[in-house]
Amino acid sequence: MLQQPILPEHGLFIDGAYVPATSGRMFEKISPVSGSVIAKVHEAGREDVDRAVRAAKAALSGPWGKMTVVERAGLLQDLSRAINDRFDDFLEAEIADTGKPRSLARMVDIPRGGANFATFADMIKNLGAEFFETATPDGGRAINYGVHRPKGVIAVISPWNLPLLLMTWKVGPAMACGNTVVVKPSEITPHTATLLGEVMNAVGIPKGVYNVIHGFGPNSAGEFLTQHPLVDGITFTGETRTGEAIMKQAAVGLRDISFELGGKNAAIVFADADLDKAVAGTMQSAFSNCGQVCLGTERVYVERSVYGEFVSRLKKGAEGLVLGGPDTPGVSMGPLVSEEHRDKVLSYYRLAEEEGATVVTGGGVPQFGDERDGGFFIQPTIWTGLPDTSPIIREEIFGPCCHIRPFDSEEEVIALANDSDYGLCSAIWTENLSRAHRVAPQIEVGLVWVNSWFLRDLRTAFGGSKKSGIGREGGEHSLEFYTERANICVKL
Numbered sequence: 001m002l003q004q005p006i007l008p009e010h011g012l013f014i015d016g017a018y019v020p021a022t023s024g025r026m027f028e029k030i031s032p033v034s035g036s037v038i039a040k041v042h043e044a045g046r047e048d049v050d051r052a053v054r055a056a057k058a059a060l061s062g063p064w065g066k067m068t069v070v071e072r073a074g075l076l077q078d079l080s081r082a083i084n085d086r087f088d089d090f091l092e093a094e095i096a097d098t099g100k101p102r103s104l105a106r107m108v109d110i111p112r113g114g115a116n117f118a119t120f121a122d123m124i125k126n127l128g129a130e131f132f133e134t135a136t137p138d139g140g141r142a143i144n145y146g147v148h149r150p151k152g153v154i155a156v157i158s159p160w161n162l163p164l165l166l167m168t169w170k171v172g173p174a175m176a177c178g179n180t181v182v183v184k185p186s187e188i189t190p191h192t193a194t195l196l197g198e199v200m201n202a203v204g205i206p207k208g209v210y211n212v213i214h215g216f217g218p219n220s221a222g223e224f225l226t227q228h229p230l231v232d233g234i235t236f237t238g239e240t241r242t243g244e245a246i247m248k249q250a251a252v253g254l255r256d257i258s259f260e261l262g263g264k265n266a267a268i269v270f271a272d273a274d275l276d277k278a279v280a281g282t283m284q285s286a287f288s289n290c291g292q293v294c295l296g297t298e299r300v301y302v303e304r305s306v307y308g309e310f311v312s313r314l315k316k317g318a319e320g321l322v323l324g325g326p327d328t329p330g331v332s333m334g335p336l337v338s339e340e341h342r343d344k345v346l347s348y349y350r351l352a353e354e355e356g357a358t359v360v361t362g363g364g365v366p367q368f369g370d371e372r373d374g375g376f377f378i379q380p381t382i383w384t385g386l387p388d389t390s391p392i393i394r395e396e397i398f399g400p401c402c403h404i405r406p407f408d409s410e411e412e413v414i415a416l417a418n419d420s421d422y423g424l425c426s427a428i429w430t431e432n433l434s435r436a437h438r439v440a441p442q443i444e445v446g447l448v449w450v451n452s453w454f455l456r457d458l459r460t461a462f463g464g465s466k467k468s469g470i471g472r473e474g475g476e477h478s479l480e481f482y483t484e485r486a487n488i489c490v491k492l
């Protein structure tokens, strides 16, 4: 067996305790690696969501609300350390949720879970305030200074692709700013959010500060949460269409939103790039986490003189990937997260062929002849030859696949990269410093990497333009969203 059930039944985590859902409904968590049921999860009904939100509201005026910033930051540092102390438990939970290679979760997801609390604990302690001295009409003076108050109860709606990392990316700054949270993790990945409840209790986070409700989106926990009138802000990471639905829900009561949405990201490889680095970086950006990364590359533009060589080197790289479960020796790519998601990605694989793509490699489901055949594996796939209007070039697929197209000039490739409804990120590969600085600001996205991908400093702005998001998180941008500023004016 590739995966052991570690938490056979997930209750909700409300007001510091694991409780069953009063809805009486449960749903199954399926292993992406074997296709078997590995956990049963309580589905929160409207009443459960109401209890969670009310617990979060009450906690705002309890011991949590009375703590000094330094005390709160200290607790979050404890939390960060406690996540690291339980590293192996989080690792098991993460790979049970996603089926990703253990090495990947060990290197990326779990360390970031802890870092998301430590970083914002530091930031909140160092947050200064603006100050202005003002001349008053009577010839006197007033001083103005700003304070940051917590926004209140924050609804955190997170996706399944990097469940712990993306959930704590929101919970960390929200709690650092003194808010309380109700988290609705993806129904596909319930483990890590549930486990985090235990750690919150262990380090003494007051009850009601962190709550978890499980369930689906429409007409389920997600919708009930975003509709709840006591929710003060909604932070969401997921699909653009879901963002549109949540925005309508947030409009009632004028709740603030922060959205991190889909992408259709371009990598641009100039002829003067270090091709070894460009191929290695594109292998990572197209295929890591089985292509289920919002920042992943699905469009690759390569300058014509190196196009042929790049295509054959990326093909070789893709064909060298080792597909398998978290602990398969040498594994470099796990399965897609669910059967439903694999059906979606496969529908694009079929469409690419119908549209006349040249399938450079992949295009289907691998056959292993062992228990992996029960999982949701898919071949890494590269296409060429599609028109720029094809849905393969325009829509987010969220699988291990990319289309490669040649270009002839800087001007042309900037236009190609920008010809998208999305605007999340881009990677530029060139050894020409002037070109890098000239091109990067012209790409209409929230993040540009030059000769790298996925490098993150948590103090920097993160988010997308166009249909890739609303607002920015990261560093002071997170603090901006998770707080209400007030100006205090004192007449002297």
Ligand code: NAD
Binding pocket: 157, 158, 159, 160, 161, 166, 184, 185, 186, 187, 215, 216, 217, 218, 219, 221, 222, 223, 226, 237, 238, 239, 240, 242, 243, 245, 246, 260, 261, 262, 263, 293, 294, 295, 396, 398, 424, 464, 468, 469
């Ligand atoms: P999704 O939109 O299907 O679901 C995300 C979450 O929203 C889940 O918890 C789901 O239950 C909930 N939800 C769905 N409908 C809802 C509704 N009407 N009201 C309230 N909640 C609702 O996304 P997914 O399939 O879990 O994740 C993949 C998507 O996330 C991709 O589009 C990817 O690009 C995007 N993503 C973006 C970023 C980013 O930072 N920009 C990061 C990771 C993933």
